[in-house]
Amino acid sequence: MEMPKPKEDLLARKPQIIARLREVLPADAVIDDPSETRAYECDALSAYRCQPLGVVLPRSTAEVAAALKACHELGVPVVPRGAGTSLAGGSMPQADSVVLGLARMNAVLETDYTNRFIRVEAGRTNLSVTGAVESDGWFYAPDPSSQLACAISGNIAMNSGGAHCLKYGVTTNNLLGVTLVTMEGEVVEIGGPYLDAGGLDLLGLICGSEGQLGVVTEATLKILPKPEGARPVLIGFNSNEVAGACVADIIKAGILPVAIEFMDRPCIRATEAFCHAGYPDCEALLIVECEGSEAEIDEQIGMIRQIATRHEPVEFREAQSADEAARIWLGRKSAFGAMGQINDYMCLDGTIPVSELPFVLRRIGELSKDFGLDVANVFHAGDGNMHPLILYNANEPGQQEQCEKLGAEILKLCVEAGGCLTGEHGVGIEKRDLMDVQFEPADLEAQMRVKDVFDPKWLLNPAKVFPLGASASRRAS
Amino acid sequence: MRVESEAQLAEAVRDAGGALAVRGGGTRPVGRCLGEPLEVGISGITLYEPGALTLVVGAGTPLAEVEAAIAAEGQRLPFEPANWGPVLGVRGQSTVGGVVAANVSGPRRVQAGACRDSLIGTRFVDGRGQIVKNGGRVMKNVTGYDLVKLMAGSWGTLGVMSEVAFKLLPAAPSQATVVIDLPAGAAQVALAAALGSPFDVSGAGWLPGTGAVVRVEGLAESVAYRAEQLRRLMEPFGPVRVEEEGSAAIWQSLRDLEPFIGKDGDLWRLSVKPSEASDLVARLGGEVLLDWGGGLIWALLPEGSDVRALASPYTGHATCMRGAAGVTFEPEPAPIATLTTALRAQFDPKGILNPGRMS
Ligand SMILES: Cc1cc2nc3c(=O)[nH]c(=O)nc-3n(C[C@H](O)[C@H](O)[C@H](O)COP(=O)(O)OP(=O)(O)OC[C@H]3O[C@@H](n4cnc5c(N)ncnc54)[C@H](O)[C@@H]3O)c2cc1C
Ligand SMILES: Cc1cc2nc3c(=O)[nH]c(=O)nc-3n(C[C@H](O)[C@H](O)[C@H](O)COP(=O)(O)OP(=O)(O)OC[C@H]3O[C@@H](n4cnc5c(N)ncnc54)[C@H](O)[C@@H]3O)c2cc1C
Numbered sequence: 001m002e003m004p005k006p007k008e009d010l011l012a013r014k015p016q017i018i019a020r021l022r023e024v025l026p027a028d029a030v031i032d033d034p035s036e037t038r039a040y041e042c043d044a045l046s047a048y049r050c051q052p053l054g055v056v057l058p059r060s061t062a063e064v065a066a067a068l069k070a071c072h073e074l075g076v077p078v079v080p081r082g083a084g085t086s087l088a089g090g091s092m093p094q095a096d097s098v099v100l101g102l103a104r105m106n107a108v109l110e111t112d113y114t115n116r117f118i119r120v121e122a123g124r125t126n127l128s129v130t131g132a133v134e135s136d137g138w139f140y141a142p143d144p145s146s147q148l149a150c151a152i153s154g155n156i157a158m159n160s161g162g163a164h165c166l167k168y169g170v171t172t173n174n175l176l177g178v179t180l181v182t183m184e185g186e187v188v189e190i191g192g193p194y195l196d197a198g199g200l201d202l203l204g205l206i207c208g209s210e211g212q213l214g215v216v217t218e219a220t221l222k223i224l225p226k227p228e229g230a231r232p233v234l235i236g237f238n239s240n241e242v243a244g245a246c247v248a249d250i251i252k253a254g255i256l257p258v259a260i261e262f263m264d265r266p267c268i269r270a271t272e273a274f275c276h277a278g279y280p281d282c283e284a285l286l287i288v289e290c291e292g293s294e295a296e297i298d299e300q301i302g303m304i305r306q307i308a309t310r311h312e313p314v315e316f317r318e319a320q321s322a323d324e325a326a327r328i329w330l331g332r333k334s335a336f337g338a339m340g341q342i343n344d345y346m347c348l349d350g351t352i353p354v355s356e357l358p359f360v361l362r363r364i365g366e367l368s369k370d371f372g373l374d375v376a377n378v379f380h381a382g383d384g385n386m387h388p389l390i391l392y393n394a395n396e397p398g399q400q401e402q403c404e405k406l407g408a409e410i411l412k413l414c415v416e417a418g419g420c421l422t423g424e425h426g427v428g429i430e431k432r433d434l435m436d437v438q439f440e441p442a443d444l445e446a447q448m449r450v451k452d453v454f455d456p457k458w459l460l461n462p463a464k465v466f467p468l469g470a471s472a473s474r475r476a477s
Numbered sequence: 478m479r480v481e482s483e484a485q486l487a488e489a490v491r492d493a494g495g496a497l498a499v500r501g502g503g504t505r506p507v508g509r510c511l512g513e514p515l516e517v518g519i520s521g522i523t524l525y526e527p528g529a530l531t532l533v534v535g536a537g538t539p540l541a542e543v544e545a546a547i548a549a550e551g552q553r554l555p556f557e558p559a560n561w562g563p564v565l566g567v568r569g570q571s572t573v574g575g576v577v578a579a580n581v582s583g584p585r586r587v588q589a590g591a592c593r594d595s596l597i598g599t600r601f602v603d604g605r606g607q608i609v610k611n612g613g614r615v616m617k618n619v620t621g622y623d624l625v626k627l628m629a630g631s632w633g634t635l636g637v638m639s640e641v642a643f644k645l646l647p648a649a650p651s652q653a654t655v656v657i658d659l660p661a662g663a664a665q666v667a668l669a670a671a672l673g674s675p676f677d678v679s680g681a682g683w684l685p686g687t688g689a690v691v692r693v694e695g696l697a698e699s700v701a702y703r704a705e706q707l708r709r710l711m712e713p714f715g716p717v718r719v720e721e722e723g724s725a726a727i728w729q730s731l732r733d734l735e736p737f738i739g740k741d742g743d744l745w746r747l748s749v750k751p752s753e754a755s756d757l758v759a760r761l762g763g764e765v766l767l768d769w770g771g772g773l774i775w776a777l778l779p780e781g782s783d784v785r786a787l788a789s790p791y792t793g794h795a796t797c798m799r800g801a802a803g804v805t806f807e808p809e810p811a812p813i814a815t816l817t818t819a820l821r822a823q824f825d826p827k828g829i830l831n832p833g834r835m836s
Contacts, residue, residue, distance in 0.1 A: 114669045114752045115772075137675075159619045170617065172626065173594045188812040195586060195772045196748035197630070198794030198807045199835065200817050201593060204626020208619050225675045248528030254551055254647030255696075292677070296699040303696075351615040354529040383616040384529065423617035431620075438620055439610070446609040447622045449823040453816060465621060 001048060001089075001429060004463050004475065006096035010076060014053050017074055021056060021098070024066040031055040040099045043086040044146075045430060047400065052079065052093035056100045061179055061187060061217040064100065068215065069185030071098055077459045078183070080211040082123060082151030087347060088428025090158065090210055094463060100215060102153045108132045109218065117176055117193045118223050122153035122216045126160075129221065138223045141168035144424070145336070153216050158426040159208030166382035167258040167291075168224070170424070172207040177220035180206060180213075183455045193220055205450065210426050211461045213454040227291040230258065232328045233301055235308050236282035236315040240264060243284035244357035246311045247381045250288065251354075253307055255300050260382035261287040261332050264361065267339070267376040267389070268331070274338030277331035280315040286381065287332055335378045336389075343391040345376075346403050350414030351423035354384045360417050364388055364410055371406040373399075385423035386414070412437050427465045435467050444470050479516040481537075483600065483608060483639040489515060490637065491606030496832050499633035501537055501572030509805075509833045517574050519639050522546055524614065530645045531614050533598070536574030536638040543573055547645055555646040556592045557583030557732060564734040564744065565799055574638045580630030583732040584680035584692070587672060587769050589646060593629035598642035601628060603635065604825025614642045627820075633831045635824040649694035653704040654680075654724040657689040659715040664689040665754040665771035667714040672770045674710055676703040680728055683767035685736045688715070690727055736766060737777050743800025745784045747774040749793035761787055806835050 010017070018032045031037055032054040042049040053076070056067045071078050077097035084091050093099050102123030110119040111133055118140065120129055126147040129140040143162030144150055150160070156178065161170035168174070177191030191203040206213055237243040247260055263271070265283050272279055279285060290300040301318055308316055319325035331338075339345045352360050361377065368375040368390075379386040388410055392403040411421050411431065415438050421431050435444060448466055451458065451474075458474045480486040490497065496512025503516070519535040522543070526532075527550040534543055540558060547553060558581045562568060575581075577599070582591040589595070598612030611624035628638060657667055664683040671678050671691040680692035691711065693703040704719050711717045720727060730736065737744065742763070749757060754771030763778040772793075778784065784795050785807070794807035809817060821828070 112752075113673055114666075115750055116669075116672060159623070161617055165617070169590060169594060170619075172623065173590050186812055188816070189810070190813070192792055193750045194748050194793040195769050196580075196582075196591065196794075198748065198796075199630075199809050199813065200635075200820065201580075201626045201630050202813065202816060204593060204623055204629070207626075208623045225673050227677070228675045251530055251647070252528050252550070254650065256647060292699060293702055295702055296696070299696050299698050351617050353526060353531065353615055355526050380617075385617045418613070419615045420613050420618045420620045422620050423615070424619060426619050427621065435621065442607045443610050444621070446603060446607070446611070446624060446824070450622055450624070450627075450820065453819040453823055 002468060003050070003094060003429070004468060006094055010053070010096035017076055018054050020070050020074060021054065021067060024070050025056065025058065025063055029057050029059065029063060031057070040081065040084070040093060040101065043084040043089060043091040045087055045089040045092065045428070048089055048092055048429065050093050050095055052095070052097050052099045054098050056098055057104050058100070059104050061181060064181045064215055064217050065185045065187055067100060068181055068183055072183050072185060072457070072459060075457065075459070077462050079461055080153070080157070080215045082154030083125065083149045085146045085150040086154060086158065086426065086428060087349070088422070088426040088430040090426050090428035090464065092429060102151060102217070105217060112193065113138065115193050116223055117220050119218060119220045120152060122156070122219050123151050126150050126152060126155055133223055137226050139226050140221055140223055141174050142171045152219050152221070156207050156216050156219060157209065157211045158424070161385070161424045163259045163261060163380060166260060166380070167256055172204060174222045175203060175207055175219065176222055178203065178206060178216045179218035181215045181217055183214065183457065183460050188214070191220065210428065210465050212451055212465060213460070228293045229297060230289055230291045231297045231301065231319050232287050232289040232325050233304060233319065234279070234285060234287055234315070234317040234328045235313045236280040236285045237311065237313055238283050240284045240361045241358040242311050243286055244354070246286065246308055248354055249307045250304055251382070253303060255303055257288045257300070257382065258291050259287070259289040260380070262377070262379050262381035263332065263335065264377040266374060267335055267378045270342055270376060271331040271335050271338040274341055275330055275334040277327055279331050282314045287328055332378070339376060339389050339391065344394040345389045345391050346407055348386070348388045348390065348407050348410055349422050349425040350386055350411050350419055352384045352386060352414050352417045352419035354381065356417040357381070357384070360386070360413060363413055367406060367409050371402060373403060373406055384419060408434060429464055432464060433467050441470070448474060478513065479518045481518045483519060483602070486517065486519065486637060486639055487602045487606050487608050490602050490604065493829050496829050499637050499831050501575030502539065502570045509836070511832055512829070515637065517572065517637060523640065527552060531597070531616070531642065532645055533614050533640060533642040534573055536641055537572050539570040540573055540576055541570065548648065551648050552645045553648040554643060555585060555589035555595050557585040558592065559583045559732045561734065563738045573641055577629050577638060577641050578631060578633045584682060584728055584768050587681055588677065588679040593626050595643050596625050596629050596641060597644050599625050599628050599638050600640040601636035601638045604827055604830045609636065612642065616644050632834050634821060634835055635830065637830065651697040651700040652692060652694040652724045653700050654720040654727050655691045655704060655707045655711055656687060656718050656720055657711045657715045659689055661758050661765050661767060662755045664767055665751055667711060668770040669751065670710060671707055674707065676706050681770040682731050684727065684731050685764060685766060687727060690731065692724065692728060731766065731768060734766060734775055737764065737775070740777060741780070742777045743780055743782055744798040745776045745778060745795055746798050747776065747788065747793060747795045748772065749774060749791050753791055757788055757791060804836065
């Protein structure tokens with residue numbers, strides 16, 4: 001992975017840049033001691049690191065605006081950061097950039113059950129948004145697995161999703177408004193506590209723009225009343241194809257579970273060894289969760305049982321208690337940790353049309369043999385969002401490169417099958433150079449023109465999302 | 478001029494000597510329509526996978542054709558597009574491209590989201606005559622910027638769509654509506670209580686002559702259970718009954734603004750913070766109809782009423798759907814206007830796509 005060379009003049013001007021930031025911000029909001037800025041040198045894609053010029057930790061929208069205005073005047077690139085859990089290198093700095101971290105901005109500004117929204121500062125963690133309304137019977141729906149740590153600002157930038165987004169949608173479907181500060185330091189209010197944005201859908205554009213169009217400082221989020229209850233079932237199959245067909249049949253039958261999760265044999269084996277969830281020994285298993293009252297759940301699960309029976313499952317296990325429900329989810333929730341115990345792994349994130357599932361799984365198996373690296377699959381089957389985990393040994397020379405090559409092949413396969421390069425983690429630096437597999441030059445040009453509007457000097461998170469070659473002339477100017 | 482392929486469309490835009498008035502079925506004469514008519518006749522379903530809940534279709538395909546095809550598989554467009562032909566006094570076949578360009582969403586918007594939330598991909602020709610694709614045909618996609626959302630609701634001012642892709646939902650086998658007899662001004666509080674309950678309400682509005690209405694949809698037993706729970710929850714607000722047979726008709730009437738059909742006056746649509754609805758209903762006067770739990774107000778007012786002045790201050794925006802108002806769409810605050818003007822200049826530098834339509 002290549003990063004553009006830092007601009008020498010910016011590196012040379014570091015003392016002036018830091019001094020200018022200290023002029024416009026409170027003293028403790030600017031950090032430049034390398035021992036302290038080290039914590040910001042990477043995100044969860046920890047294979048790539050880089051020390052920034054400095055780090056700014058503002059406490060208000062006004063301070064964010066002041067910092068951006070100063071950086072804009074000085075021509076300094078800015079990398080916005082929430083909690084740094086991006087798996088795509090989205091919040092990794094460049095050597096000539098300033099990291100702008102939102103972590104101190106984590107207040108709840110307003111909760112309004114009549115109008116069903118919560119307004120928070122953007123650095124607030126995803127889980128603590130639900131935490132703020134839970135005792136009153138409400139929740140915030142998008143639930144990335146990183147929800148304990150990740151911030152709403154990162155969720156908005158990456159348009160994050162989670163296991164329950166089959167029913168509730170991803171971040172963009174649950175976002176009502178944002179306060180955005182542009183690179184020039186202009187504060188813009190977009191959307192608000194009403195359902196319909198007037199004019200062009202700028203909110204839809206900001207969501208998923210990976211911190212390249214502006215810095216989000218506040219967000220108005222839709223909240224929902226908690227359902228009466230939820231119950232999972234576990235269904236084991238002796239072939240991936242049959243499991244895939246069962247997913248399609250459940251959806252076609254008109255049942256909309258809140259989650260349909262899929263695990264293949266390598267993944268089942270690894271999690272069993274790790275946490276002994278008591279999963280059956282089979283090729284593939286599904287975890288399907290239904291919501292509602294007891295009677296409603298019974299009705300839905302009854303239909304799912306009928307459908308599954310037609311596919312001759314090796315096991316159909318319905319949770320009879322909270323404890324059994326937890327055990328059904330245990331393996332799924334431990335899957336990433338379990339794989340981490342066995343080996344280093346790289347977690348991919350591509351999507352495919354659900355109908356292509358059997359073909360794509362088979363092809364991944366073949367590629368895995370060709371490259372001599374094992375791949376385990378665990379994913380959100382209801383919406384075709386796959387997370388193949390490539391196992392490798394980081395200490396063995398050459399394996400990481402081999403792993404990245406296999407990863408690229410698998411992502412290309414997703415695109416060929418009619419899917420896309422990323423379903424929830426984003427492009428960042430990780431998939432930047434694969435973008436032309438999915439897009440024609442004109443498609444990328446149209447997107448880059450949007451960045452030209454919001455950030456004409458290309459200072460916000462500049463070397464990401466677009467292939468370096470395609471964005472070179474813009475970044476140079 | 479009528480185009481029937483994407484290549485023809487691109488050529489037509491490239492060769493255009495002046496403004497083009499982009500139209501699908503031409504059934505939505507809202508806002509200014511300047512220039513030579515460019516009719517998008519790119520029609521037909523390209524891909525439909527019921528097991529994946531996804532549909533890809535030419536933008537000029539009649540909406541009715543799409544709805545029929547997916548109904549045959551027991552599926553539907555989640556956002557419940559409305560038919561405003563009768564109330565606007567126009568005839569014709571509305572197209573999916575027009576529905577998307579106007580981001581038309583009906584009562585189910587409170588539960589299933591707007592048209593833009595169901596739109597997962599599009600291909601369009603920008604004002605430079607370039608063919609651009611964005612999104613795709615999978616439900617989750619965060620590859621690059623989401624221009625799909627930007628196209629929804631852009632009224633053909635940024636690009637002319639040739640193809641659109643939707644995520645669908647299974648059609649609910651059953652529905653029921655709880656009807657509460659109370660005046661419009663009192664409806665919002667009851668509707669908020671319903672929407673704040675765990676009973677998965679898929680419609681919450683107020684209809685003249687009927688009262689406040691709350692809909693549940695789904696499997697039969699579940700519908701019966703939730704309707705009963707809601708009936709109890711609504712009792713403190715006024716006399717309550719549950720409609721089963723008549724439920725669908727109530728929602729069609731609300732969705733298509735049937736109480737206003739054939740009546741004179743200006744028709745306004747206000748998207749607001751729901752809790753402001755009661756006050757706004759009183760201040761606007763005239764005839765009203767509420768949807769989205771009070772967050773969407775339809776008002777039929779004497780000709781020439783200055784609704785934005787009557788309603789001010791309010792949180793949201795107002796559109797004149799029919800009437801002589803000079804400004805159809807809500808004027809934008811300066812910082813937003815700067816961004817949208819610059820976006821238009823990038824997508825349509827010659828200013829030929831529906832100039833002034835969104836003003
Ligand atoms: C164990 C684990 C599990 C995960 N599971 C999921 C999952 O299930 N679903 C999922 O979608 N993701 C998942 N992720 C990925 C990651 O958690 C999400 O992308 C998350 O949204 C990132 O949030 P963050 O606050 O950590 O953002 P960061 O990593 O800090 O930043 C992410 C991006 O957002 C930008 N950004 C941050 N703040 C702002 C701001 N205020 N304004 C503008 N741009 C900003 C950054 O520049 C960067 O491009 C997982 C990650 C881990 C480590
Ligand atoms: C069964 C049914 C029937 C309906 N019938 C009517 C009806 O008779 N009358 C009515 O008013 N509404 C009707 N509707 C409502 C309809 O959903 C919207 O009015 C819709 O926007 C009209 O579509 P159209 O093709 O006629 O759009 P048009 O009126 O042609 O255009 C509306 C807007 O969309 C733009 N546009 C159209 N096509 C494209 C494209 N391909 N790319 C970019 N921009 C485009 C236009 O420039 C214009 O700004 C109906 C809805 C349903 C469910």
